[in-house]
Amino acid sequence: MGRHCQLVMGPAGSGKSTYCATMMTHCQAAGRKVHLVNLDPAAEHFEYEPTIDIRELITLEDVMEELDYGPNGGLIYCLEFLLNNIEWLEEEIGSYDDDYLIIDCPGQIELYTHFPIMRRLCEQLGRWNMAICGVYCLESQFIEDKSKYFSGVLSAMSAMVNLEISHINVMTKMDLVQGDYGNRAADEDIEGETESEKKKRQRKKRAQMERVMVEREMDRYLEPDPLLIAEEAGALEEKPSAWTLKFQALNQAIVQLIDDYSMVSFIPLNITDEESVEYVLSSVDHAMQYGEDLEPKEPDDKVEYD
Numbered sequence: 001m002g003r004h005c006q007l008v009m010g011p012a013g014s015g016k017s018t019y020c021a022t023m024m025t026h027c028q029a030a031g032r033k034v035h036l037v038n039l040d041p042a043a044e045h046f047e048y049e050p051t052i053d054i055r056e057l058i059t060l061e062d063v064m065e066e067l068d069y070g071p072n073g074g075l076i077y078c079l080e081f082l083l084n085n086i087e088w089l090e091e092e093i094g095s096y097d098d099d100y101l102i103i104d105c106p107g108q109i110e111l112y113t114h115f116p117i118m119r120r121l122c123e124q125l126g127r128w129n130m131a132i133c134g135v136y137c138l139e140s141q142f143i144e145d146k147s148k149y150f151s152g153v154l155s156a157m158s159a160m161v162n163l164e165i166s167h168i169n170v171m172t173k174m175d176l177v178q179g180d181y182g183n184r185a186a187d188e189d190i191e192g193e194t195e196s197e198k199k200k201r202q203r204k205k206r207a208q209m210e211r212v213m214v215e216r217e218m219d220r221y222l223e224p225d226p227l228l229i230a231e232e233a234g235a236l237e238e239k240p241s242a243w244t245l246k247f248q249a250l251n252q253a254i255v256q257l258i259d260d261y262s263m264v265s266f267i268p269l270n271i272t273d274e275e276s277v278e279y280v281l282s283s284v285d286h287a288m289q290y291g292e293d294l295e296p297k298e299p300d301d302k303v304e305y306d
């Protein structure tokens with residue numbers, strides 16, 4: 001069936017390792033032979049022990065200690081070291097013909113956007129006949145700050161354009177914006193509740209309602225709506241300042257760019273919802289044509305998603 005891998009990228013803390021662990025659990029439950037590959041020389045804790053681990057070749061700690069590098073320079077050094085010793089990875093991967101690899105990458109986005117490191121790695125994986133799908137994670141919390149969100153969109157787009165591999169973008173941590181908000185009205189009196197307990201409950205409820213509002217807007221973030229950035233920059237102000245006008249021109253150019261690459265959209269991932277995890281996995285499979293040569297399933301086995 002050939003080799004397949006997911007290259008899991010995204011900014012620091014965007015949920016890459018959690019995504020990898022979730023996929024491992026899900027794939028194993030579905031009977032796939034799947035392995036975790038760690039490419040972060042600074043990683044410490046894993047839910048699944050990686051089958052292939054860059055730290056067996058080089059660690060950030062050693063580089064910082066022995067060569068006196070800082071954390072970012074040290075990380076670049078480690079990955080360049082990996083590329084210069086690529087036969088190590090070839091040998092490690094060699095024994096996993098026909099298996100499925102999930103590659104957890106470091107969180108420094110410059111690796112995907114303007115350093116050629118990840119691109120060279122992808123070219124190398126391609127030479128070993130590995131079908132690759134890039135999975136770019138952006139956390140749902142980014143939507144709380146529109147400028148941050150758009151810089152996330154641009155970094156996802158930049159990785160897409162730079163790496164030239166099959167690619168999907170995933171909006172992680174959706175459980176944080178899709179909770180069960182409860183239906184107790186904030187102003188309702190509860191027997192035995194003190195005034196300060198009531199105030200606390202009302203504050204909590206207001207925060208939950210704000211999240212509901214965010215959820216309603218979610219579509220505008222999954223398919224980036226250029227108007228969001230216009231709103232952020234004060235484009236809708238009646239009397240914009242000189243600075244605002246300058247930023248409007250810049251934002252207009254960014255909006256045009258995002259529109260031109262209308263392929264930037266996000267698949268929401270709620271790790272607490274199996275259907276959501278399956279939907280992301282089937283999107284990745286589809287992007288890299290995984291399983292096309294498998295036996296077709298009986299119609300009863302087919303799962304449909306909205």
Ligand SMILES: Nc1nc2c(ncn2[C@@H]2O[C@H](COP(=O)(O)OP(=O)(O)OP(=O)(O)O)[C@@H](O)[C@H]2O)c(=O)[nH]1
Nearest residue numbers: 011012013014015016017018107172173174175271
């Ligand atoms: N609620 C919730 N928290 C999450 C989810 N995914 C990740 N987190 C939390 O977010 C934090 C960062 O998650 P990681 O999976 O370590 O993120 P990462 O991108 O691998 O981080 P780096 O390796 O530092 O770049 C951790 O505290 C996780 O528990 C999610 O789907 N839901």
